[in-house]
Amino acid sequence: MKISVIITLKKDVLDPQGKVIHQALDGMGFDGVNEVRQGKYFEINTNETNAKKAKDKVEEMCKKLLANLVIENYKIIDTQ
Amino acid sequence: MKSAVITFPGSNCDRDMDVALKKFGFKNKMVWHQDVELPKSDLVVLPGGFSYGDYLRCGSMASKSKIMQSVINFANSGGMVMGICNGFQILVETGLVPGVLLRNKYLEFICKNVFVKIRNKNSDYFKNINNEVLELHIAHNEGNYFCTNDQLKEIEDHNQIAINYCNIDGKIEEKFNPNGSLKNIAGIFNKEKNVLGMMPHPERMIDPSLSGNDGSLFFKNLINNLK
Secondary structure (H helix, E strand, O other), X not given: OEEEEEXXXXXXXXXXXXXXXXXXXXXXXXXXXXXXXXXXXXXXXXXXXXXXXXXXXXXHHHHHHHOOOOOEEEEXXXXX | OEEEEEEOOOEOOHHHHHHHHHXXXXXXXXXXXXXXXXXXXXXXXXXXXOHHHHOOOOOOOHHHOHHHHHHHHXXXXXXXXXXXXXXXXXXXXXXXXXXXXXXXXXXXXXXXXXXXXXXXXXXXXXXXXXXXXXXXXXXXXXXXXEOOHHHHHHHHHOOOEEEEEEOOOOOOOHHHOOOOOHHHEEEEEOOOOOEEEEOOXXXXXXXXXOOOOHHHHHHHHHHHHHO
């Protein structure tokens, strides 16, 4: 079973990389961009066949390693 | 006095730290990250560098390595643990000290001398030191200290700020903040003050003919405090 997770910075955490990307987009002529926030995406392939169990396991992984909960949020976006 | 420096894959200030500790009288041992047991030590140091290539988040992979459980147990039983630069990043990832270290505000790798003001002389790290301000070296890409408002309140309530970035006169202002750190924080303690994480490298300031002498003051004072 493959599980996808995205990790994003919390709202009030400064994201200088996102800011620079935003500036670059402005410079390239992409109008109307209000904000860019950069995050991380993981695909985790496990032997687990039970979707609920797989999701719980990945949630534990997020809490223990993949995300730093002081500054980041995680979201399991897909199980297949 | 016995010390131990942990080497992770990608550590690159471990030998400098070894030289500094020995110069001021520590009997130092180098410890590999895959070891399980710490040697008997009065001080454990997590050195600077780029452990695990800074993968995922700086310090995150090293914080899960085998030796770290012993380091955490040692710290929780009151042992002195000091993390410098990447070692500070590892400490925050273990949760031994609060907060995180974000990318520098202006996305630059910063490598220069800075002044830091000693804020808390009640710990064994800074007790009895004569100076209020030290000139130390920083070299990092992720040294921008950040924590939640609740954590900041707790840090301030427990006098956990160890050093702040300042000018030569000890003035703590935003213009002397090299990397965007919250409240100019350059180093913090755990609540009990036996764990210290800081971005500046005292081990790079132990030779007046090469760099400076303020690291010497720090180490001399530290070993005297531990005796």
